[in-house]
Amino acid sequence: MTRKSVTHRVESTGATVAYDVLDAVPDGAGGARAAAQPPALFLIGSPMDATGFGTLASHFTDRTVITYDPRGVGRSVRTDGAAETLPEEHAEDLRRVIEAAGVGPVDVFASSGGAVNALALVAGHPALVRTLVAHEPPTAQVLPDREVALAVCADIHATYLRDGTGPAMAKFLALVSRTGPFPANWRDEPAPDPAAFGLPAEDDGSRGDPLLGQNMRGCTAYRPDFAALRAARTRIVVAAGKESEGRFPARAAAGVAAGLGIGVTLFPSHHGGFLGGEYGQQGEPEAFAQTLGEVLQHTG
Structure with a gap:
């Protein structure tokens, strides 16, 4: 039934x-x-x-x-x-x-x-x-590397507002696939290539993504x-x-x-x-x- x-x-x-x-x-x-x-x-x-x-x-x-x-x-x-x-x-x-x-x-x-x-x-x-x-x-608040993790998440949100979905989502996918603590010098690492994840590099101008925009900072913080x-x-x-x-x-x-x-x-x-x-x-x-x-x- x-x-x-x-x-x-x-x-x-x-x-x-x-x-x-x-x-x-x-x-x-x-x-x-x-x-x-x-x-x-x-x-x-x-x-x-x-x-x-x-x-x-x-x-x-x-x-x-x-x-x-x-x-x-x-x-x-x-x-x-x-x-x-x-x-x-x-x-x-x-x-x-x-x-x-x-x-x-x-x-x-x-x-x-x-x-x-x-x-x-x-x-x-x-x-x-x-x-x-x-x-x-x-x-991220419960992690031993919380300050670095929070900064990484805030950077994904800022990247989204500045550059759009592709570059920000590439950073997000790199975030969730990383094993172990975030290094203190994470900003020295090259930004992941959106194309490597099948994502567009160009900005389409939209800013309505609920993951990267609405929820990223509030959830992780x-x-x-x-x-x-x-x-x-x-x-x-x-x-x-x-x-x-x-x-x-x-x-x-x-x-x-x-x-x-x-x-x-x-x-x-x-x-x-x-x-x-x-x-x-x-x-x-x-x-x-x-x-x-x-x-x-x-x-x-």
């Missing part, structure tokens, strides 16, 4: 946010699984929108699944005219989606910038989240409120891909886990391990979903 998916919109401060509610599949006898159905699962990315979670959502037919488009991405329209967004603003959007959906407290799987925003959500509204699986949250997170009733699991060792998002995951006094839970594949062809990227979605399901089942 086909799952029913309904798109809704909720007004937030400075944005109209679109989200989708994907119903659980009824049991074989045609009756609802309401008595046994686990909490709704909210899948969160940033700047990735709901389309990136199609494969992962398909593995959780036993529960309601919520996906959404972050403000300024896809169907979620900004109304404040701001050029940048802070994780706390994204967290406010997430709060409004959960409350509007009326399915809380929810389980949350959040990846990349979405994991940073979900940490801000739990710090401010822990009663809304039963379990948070924060997958590779790229906050976010400092988790570890006191609030440790005090929260929410069970927090910090995750990283087995193939991500030594790279910026995985190192940041280790730093967040250390701040919480817990270990890192390893998931299959890499930063996009849950992808099943979305955006032309392939992870290990079946194994990834199995691991996520096992992690969520351990919640009491």
Whole structure:
């Protein structure tokens, strides 16, 4: 039986946010699984929108699944005219989606910038989240080389404003593929060639990229409120891909886990391990979903 998916919109401060509610599949006898159905699962990315979670959502037919488009991405329209967004603003959007959906407290799987925003959500509204699986949250604030890492991220944003998408994205791809700490003399390194990544070097004049423009500085400069997170009733699991060792998002995951006094839970594949062809990227979605399901089942 086909799952029913309904798109809704909720007004937030400075944005109209679109989200989708994907119903659980009824049991074989045609009756609802309401008595046994686990909490709704909210899948969160940033700047990735709901389309990136199609494969992962398909593995959780036993529960309601919520996906959404972050403000300024896809169907979620900004109304404040701001050029940048802070994780706390994204967290406010997430709060409004959960409350509007009326399915809380929810389980949350959040990846990349979405994991940073979900940490801000739990710090401010822990009663809304039963379990948070924060997958590779790229906050530079928790790295031993934080000052250099923050400068590298700020340079990517400045390059985007000055030179456009190609040169900035080339620097971003070099950032996420580097293994180990950033060297203090990183500015002496030659800038990566956009052509080496199949990117255009010329500037097309656009400045609407949500990764390089809207979210780059706010996300990577976010400092988790570890006191609030440790005090929260929410069970927090910090995750990283087995193939991500030594790279910026995985190192940041280790730093967040250390701040919480817990270990890192390893998931299959890499930063996009849950992808099943979305955006032309392939992870290990079946194994990834199995691991996520096992992690969520351990919640009491």
